[in-house]
Amino acid sequence: MFSGIVEELGTVGSIYRRGQLMHLGIKASKVIEGTKIGDSIAVNGCCLTVTKTENNCLWFEVMAQTQKNTVLGQLRLGQKVNLERSLRLGDRISGHFVLGHIDCIGTIRRRSSFRGNVSLEIAVPSRFLNWVIAKGSVSIDGVSLTIAEKKQTGFCVFLIPHTLENTTLGQKHPSEAVNIEFDILVKKASPANVV
Numbered sequence: 282m283f284s285g286i287v288e289e290l291g292t293v294g295s296i297y298r299r300g301q302l303m304h305l306g307i308k309a310s311k312v313i314e315g316t317k318i319g320d321s322i323a324v325n326g327c328c329l330t331v332t333k334t335e336n337n338c339l340w341f342e343v344m345a346q347t348q349k350n351t352v353l354g355q356l357r358l359g360q361k362v363n364l365e366r367s368l369r370l371g372d373r374i375s376g377h378f379v380l381g382h383i384d385c386i387g388t389i390r391r392r393s394s395f396r397g398n399v400s401l402e403i404a405v406p407s408r409f410l411n412w413v414i415a416k417g418s419v420s421i422d423g424v425s426l427t428i429a430e431k432k433q434t435g436f437c438v439f440l441i442p443h444t445l446e447n448t449t450l451g452q453k454h455p456s457e458a459v460n461i462e463f464d465i466l467v468k469k470a471s472p473a474n475v476v
Contacts, residue, residue, distance in 0.1 A: 282367060282368050282378060282379070282380060282381075283323045283328070283365050283367055283368060283376075283378075283379040283380070283381055283423070284365070284368060284374050284375055284376040284377065284378070284379060284425060285326075285365070285376035285377055285379040285418075285420045285423060285424055285425025285426075286365065286375045286376045286425060287363040287364065287365055287423060287424055287447060287448045288311055288312055288364055288365050288366060289309055289310065289311040289312045289364045290361045290362070290363065290364070290447070290448070290449065291307040291308055291309040291312065291324070291339070291361070291362050291363075291364045292307065292308040292309075292359060292360070292361055292362070293305070293306070293307060293308075293356050293357065293358055293359060293360045293361075293362060294306045294307065294308040294338050294358070295338065295358070296356060296357075296358060301344065301345035302342055302343070302344060302345070303342070303343040303344075303348055303353075303354070304340065304341075304342060304343075305324075305329075305340070305341045305342075305343050305353070305356070306338040306339070306340050306341075307324060307338060307339045307340075307341070307362060307364065308337055308338050309337065309338070309339055309364055310337065312339065312364045312365070312366055313334055313337060313338075313339055316331055316334060316339065316366065317331070317334070318331055318332060318333065318334070319331065320366070320367065321366075321367040321381065322339060322341075322364060322365070322366060322367070323363070323364065323365040323366075323367075323379070323381045323423045324341065324353065324362050324363070324364060324423070325351070325352060325353065325362050325363050325422040325423050325449070325459075325460050326363065326379065326381065326383060326420050326421070326422050326423030326424070326460040326462055327347065327351045327353055327381060327383055327423070327460060328367075328380065328381025328382065329341040329343065329347075329381075330342075339364075350383060350385075350386070351383045351386065351460050352386060352422070352458050352459060352460050353460075355458065361449050361452070362449065363422050363423040363424060363448050363449050364423075365423060367381075375425075376418075376420075376425025377418040377420075377425050377464060378464075378465055378466075379420045379423070379425060379462060380462065380465060381423075381462070382462060383460045383461065383462055384409060384412070384461055384462050384463050384468075385405055385406050385409050385461050386458050386459070386460065386461065387403040387404060387405045387421070387435065387458070387459050387460075387461040388403065388404045388456065388457070388458055388459075389401055389402070389403055389453055389454065389455050389456065389457050389458075389459065390402045390403065390404050390434070390435070390455060391455060392453070392454060392455055395439070397442065398439045398440060398441055398442070399439070399440045399445060399451075400429070400437055400438065400439050400440070401421075401437065401438055401440065401450070401453065402432060402435065402436075402437045403421065403435045403436060403437075403438070403459065403461070404432075404434040404435040405434070405435045405436070405461055407434070409461075409463065410431075410434075410435075411471050412463035412464075412467050412468055412471060413428060413431045413435065413436045413463075414428060414431070414464075414467055414471075415428055415429070415430055415431050415436075416428065416429075417463075417464055417467050418464040418466075418467075419436070419438070419461065419462070419463055419464065420460075420461070420462040420463075421438065421450065421459050421460070421461060422448070422449055422450065422453075422459045422460050423460065424444065424448045424450055426438045426440075426444075427439075
């Protein structure tokens, strides 16, 4: 379990495939400290298991289903990713409960500036719209945010300068895909039309 508070921007250092399995190496400095094989790390919001730590790289094995149903299958060498270590008992929860289980891939429809902040309008598949609640929590590429407004095809969020500088969301533009995980409490209270 995670909180959606990004600890570090990692860099994709290696990607290679054996069969349908993608081996992913992420260069990190802070998140690698104290991390051991078997630990869970959120990579752009997706919970992955560390299989190896070597040369300042965290290594993960990403199966075909995860590649297909998240943006991890679209990663490129040199690309930045949001990293967060799993919560420990007694940790302060600064964001919201994030499981690291991606619900869907969203698409950025619009990016605009508003009084020093940036707003992103994100479209999601229609079957997930039951989980879009104004003032509700959402995780976008692993970043805990508040839904500012429900839209016909998705929702809008605002990003403060700190979020723009310390997460990958500052570099996102219209037409880009992002991982979406809706708040577990909303999902429990309002079943989606998910098949």
